[in-house]
Amino acid sequence: MYNPYHQCRENQYPYVIQPGDTLQFIANKLEVVLSRIIAANPGIDPYNLIIGQIICIPACPPNHIAYIIQQGDTLYRIAQDFNVTIASILEANPSVDPNYLRVAQRICIPSACATSISDQA
Known part of the structure; x- marks a missing residue:
């Protein structure tokens, strides 16, 4: 399951999964490379996103x-x-x-x- 109080690291911000969201849709909408979203959320199952689940979106790469x-x-x-x-x-x-x-x-x-x-x- 997921932790509703999940804290994102510095240079990341939380995103709450909405109905119909896929990681690719989120990546396109937020203009973030999909592989960076996956890397910021170890253990995430991209085929089983849960409405209300909080994931971390990387704001920017290092430097x-x-x-x-x-x-x-x-x-x-x-x-x-x-x-x-x-x-x-x-x-x-x-x-x-x-x-x-x-x-x-x-x-x-x-x-x-x-x-x-x-x-x-």
Whole structure:
């Protein structure tokens, strides 16, 4: 069975299974790679999700931080604010349409240190 008081680790957030949910549907809806959801929930049976079950959704991969799109945001401005490149943001968020950012959309921003190190390589 599942623990209704399940706590998610840092850089994860809880999601409550709804009627009709599949892990693939959740991954698509939340724009998270399916394998990352499975890895964040060891022992989950993807073929036997229970309505009301709480699973953990990884917010961002290591060396990234979550950012919620605000009204008026552009990738250019976000890249400047975080001192990273637009290309690195797009690489971390392959499903993001750079011409259609949605308010309240969650994206992952690579840390400036990780980006500057990889840019020097």
